Amino acid sequence: MSRNQEILADLVNLALKAGADGADAVLVDQASAAVAWRLGKLERLDHSESGDIGLRVLIGKCQALVSSSDRSPQALRELAQRAVAMARTVPEDPFCGLADPADLATNLPDLDLADDFEPSSELLIERAKACEEAARAVPGINNSEGADASWGRTSFVIAGSNGMLRESTVTSYSQSAAVLAGEGLGMSRDYDWASAVHFKDLPPPEQTGREAGERAVRHLNARKMPSAKVPVVFESRIARSLLGHFVGAINGASIARGTSFLKDMMDRPVFAPGIRIVDDPHRPRGLKSRPCDAEGLPNKRMNLIEDGRLTSWLLDLRSARQLGLKSTGHASRGTSSPPSPSPSNLYLEAGALALEDLIKDIDSGFYVTDLFGMGVNGITGDYSRGAAGYWIEKGRISFPVNEMTVAGNLKDMFLNLTPANDLVFKAGTDSPSLRIDGMTVAGG
Numbered sequence: 001m002s003r004n005q006e007i008l009a010d011l012v013n014l015a016l017k018a019g020a021d022g023a024d025a026v027l028v029d030q031a032s033a034a035v036a037w038r039l040g041k042l043e044r045l046d047h048s049e050s051g052d053i054g055l056r057v058l059i060g061k062c063q064a065l066v067s068s069s070d071r072s073p074q075a076l077r078e079l080a081q082r083a084v085a086m087a088r089t090v091p092e093d094p095f096c097g098l099a100d101p102a103d104l105a106t107n108l109p110d111l112d113l114a115d116d117f118e119p120s121s122e123l124l125i126e127r128a129k130a131c132e133e134a135a136r137a138v139p140g141i142n143n144s145e146g147a148d149a150s151w152g153r154t155s156f157v158i159a160g161s162n163g164m165l166r167e168s169t170v171t172s173y174s175q176s177a178a179v180l181a182g183e184g185l186g187m188s189r190d191y192d193w194a195s196a197v198h199f200k201d202l203p204p205p206e207q208t209g210r211e212a213g214e215r216a217v218r219h220l221n222a223r224k225m226p227s228a229k230v231p232v233v234f235e236s237r238i239a240r241s242l243l244g245h246f247v248g249a250i251n252g253a254s255i256a257r258g259t260s261f262l263k264d265m266m267d268r269p270v271f272a273p274g275i276r277i278v279d280d281p282h283r284p285r286g287l288k289s290r291p292c293d294a295e296g297l298p299n300k301r302m303n304l305i306e307d308g309r310l311t312s313w314l315l316d317l318r319s320a321r322q323l324g325l326k327s328t329g330h331a332s333r334g335t336s337s338p339p340s341p342s343p344s345n346l347y348l349e350a351g352a353l354a355l356e357d358l359i360k361d362i363d364s365g366f367y368v369t370d371l372f373g374m375g376v377n378g379i380t381g382d383y384s385r386g387a388a389g390y391w392i393e394k395g396r397i398s399f400p401v402n403e404m405t406v407a408g409n410l411k412d413m414f415l416n417l418t419p420a421n422d423l424v425f426k427a428g429t430d431s432p433s434l435r436i437d438g439m440t441v442a443g444g
Helices: 003-015 071-087 121-136 204-217 236-249 252-257 317-323 354-359 410-415
Strands: 022-037 041-059 064-066 141-160 165-181 188-196 228-234 277-279 304-307 331-334 337-339 347-350 364-372 382-393 396-409 418-419 434-442
Touching: 003 041, 003 071, 003 121, 003 141, 003 165, 022 121, 041 071, 041 228, 064 071, 121 141, 121 165, 121 204, 121 418, 141 204, 165 204, 188 204, 228 236, 228 354, 228 418, 236 277, 236 347, 236 364, 236 410, 252 317, 252 337, 317 337, 364 396, 382 410, 410 418, 410 434
Parallel strands: 228 364
Antiparallel strands: 022 041, 022 141, 041 064, 141 165, 165 188, 228 434, 277 304, 277 347, 331 337, 364 382, 382 396, 396 434, 418 434
């Protein structure tokens, strides 16, 4: 047993001795380093370390949560006593509780989520510098918001009076650049980024910088187009936002409250036939992989959408009890909040058509590469967001446009989308480019 496991086991026992019927505790240790490089100079160099402990205690059907960064024996005793005192005063929650010991995960897969390489400050500076230099070297780039390179390591330990004891470590590496082209009202800004669990899986920083620069230049001299009802194609890197709206709508907490536009759609068509959406917590080196969920329950790859039909909600124990179902192993947890459902590595499977083939029959349409604002109603599915990108004419991406709005309803959008074959695993929630016919586009 590691020292952190011993700390949590002791804390849980202190809570039981103080009068709790059950308890679980979470410990998160983090270390990170980040640099920012702008216009040829080092702008920021940060290194941080932090640690937090969260304790949840249960007395009957009442629960309370407390957190602290102090790990001294006296502080932990006071933490346990304070949590128990709080639990004795809060209202009952009939759905709270720990997992049954018999249901806890026993065979945890090795997902290769920790890289033991810790980059030096000098290496991070080199990568940020190379990233920005490549972006600024693109003809037409005349200013920079800077480039970043970072590293992080997070250790997560959870222990419970039900016998749960889990410890895992995850590393992350990232780089990004954002630059500007043009001047005045004709100015254009764009960016690119990359992230990975293992350092060697990052692309060269020059590739990230060059892509940021080229994207900014391509969007120079953008126009506004008149309002119309046309096919809209969402570029792959922003199409994933539609998946975010989907998983928000099938979150068990929203379903239990009745506040989701998909609340009545279980086992019914939500997407077009042939569409599959996958949640895979066991993807090796996945950005959101986890060997079990935050309540110690086993998890697995699930097809949330199969042939267009909705097959499951995202459930933790509490939402599952509310709905009279079983947890799907989607609980996540922080030190200062109770478990709640969330996806892991989520993606919409690629289609059969290349992007060029997806748009070749569009006489007039909108290729969206950026979205702005949060005009989405999770209860009705109404969708309206600011957008920028390129106008499609006669089956080809023709010229940049901005100051546009795209609008529709997510129910109709989901049922009418067609995926391209350009899926790339880049963000943990990923999608190929998506075509949706009949959306309302408003401009000047």
